[in-house]
Amino acid sequence: MRIALVFFISFILTSNSNLSAQELRIKYLANEGLLIMDKDNNVLIDPLFEEDFGIYQTLSKKVQDSIIYGIGVYKNVDYLLISHEHRDHFSQDLVTQFILNHPETTIVSSDQVLSQLRTGVATFPYIQHDPDLNQNVVTSTFANITISSYWFRHPYEKNFQIKNYVFILKMNDTTIAHFGDSEWNANLLKKAPFRNYNINYVFLPLWYCIKKESPQLIEEYIHSDAYYVFHYPKGFDKSKILLDSKLLSGTNSWLDLK
Numbered sequence: 001m002r003i004a005l006v007f008f009i010s011f012i013l014t015s016n017s018n019l020s021a022q023e024l025r026i027k028y029l030a031n032e033g034l035l036i037m038d039k040d041n042n043v044l045i046d047p048l049f050e051e052d053f054g055i056y057q058t059l060s061k062k063v064q065d066s067i068i069y070g071i072g073v074y075k076n077v078d079y080l081l082i083s084h085e086h087r088d089h090f091s092q093d094l095v096t097q098f099i100l101n102h103p104e105t106t107i108v109s110s111d112q113v114l115s116q117l118r119t120g121v122a123t124f125p126y127i128q129h130d131p132d133l134n135q136n137v138v139t140s141t142f143a144n145i146t147i148s149s150y151w152f153r154h155p156y157e158k159n160f161q162i163k164n165y166v167f168i169l170k171m172n173d174t175t176i177a178h179f180g181d182s183e184w185n186a187n188l189l190k191k192a193p194f195r196n197y198n199i200n201y202v203f204l205p206l207w208y209c210i211k212k213e214s215p216q217l218i219e220e221y222i223h224s225d226a227y228y229v230f231h232y233p234k235g236f237d238k239s240k241i242l243l244d245s246k247l248l249s250g251t252n253s254w255l256d257l258k
């Protein structure tokens with residue numbers, strides 16, 4: 001009985017095989033950090049960073065350590081995706097610590113991020129995606145998951161060379177898109193391929209959702225079943241969001257996906 005109980009508890013805490021075939025769970029970490037789980041794969045996006053620029057949310061040290069050392073739901077991470085190299089999305093030091101504790105995890109990002117990680121760890125499983133700026137999607141296909149990257153330009157001219165990827169994940173029958181720090185630009189959005197993907201859940205930075213023209217353009221050129229908003233300053237006034245969406249709040253908490 002004692003063994004059975006111990007087994008049961010560890011099963012709940014560390015396994016995703018108790019999720020049903022259709023079930024998908026998403027945990028909001030902080031800023032643009034997500035954990036996405038289904039019965040076959042666990043994916044982290046932009047989970048480990050330290051910079052808050054004085055306004056953004058960060059994770060507690062305790063949750064960061066859980067991710068780095070693989071505690072609870074973070075025990076088995078199949079893929080860790082990094083949208084771009086900015087310090088409110090990516091800490092070279094923390095991700096290096098993660099890699100040393102998770103030799104099984106494949107890191108998916110640009111050469112800009114991967115080359116920084118290589119200065120701390122000589123070898124680790126990785127996939128380098130090299131799409132051209134606002135041009136094409138690069139896709140990697142694995143068991144029950146495809147990971148696609150589209151380089152969408154980062155706002156502000158000084159950041160135009162930063163490779164900022166929109167990640168589109170197809171996990172069994174569910175499609176999730178994470179926009180990183182994509183620029184709000186109607187012309188670039190119109191030529192992007194997102195509306196071909198039948199997106200179920202899309203995660204957008206705040207600046208996508210506060211312009212008068214945004215809701216109609218987003219509905220037409222991204223077209224998701226549900227919209228979530230992240231990357232906003234603490235104390236932000238929700239009423240400024242014009243898109244029918246949910247503002248992510250409460251770091252390290254499961255989303256009610258419905």
Ligand SMILES: [Zn+2]
Pocket residue numbers: 084086154181
């Ligand atoms: Zn950025």
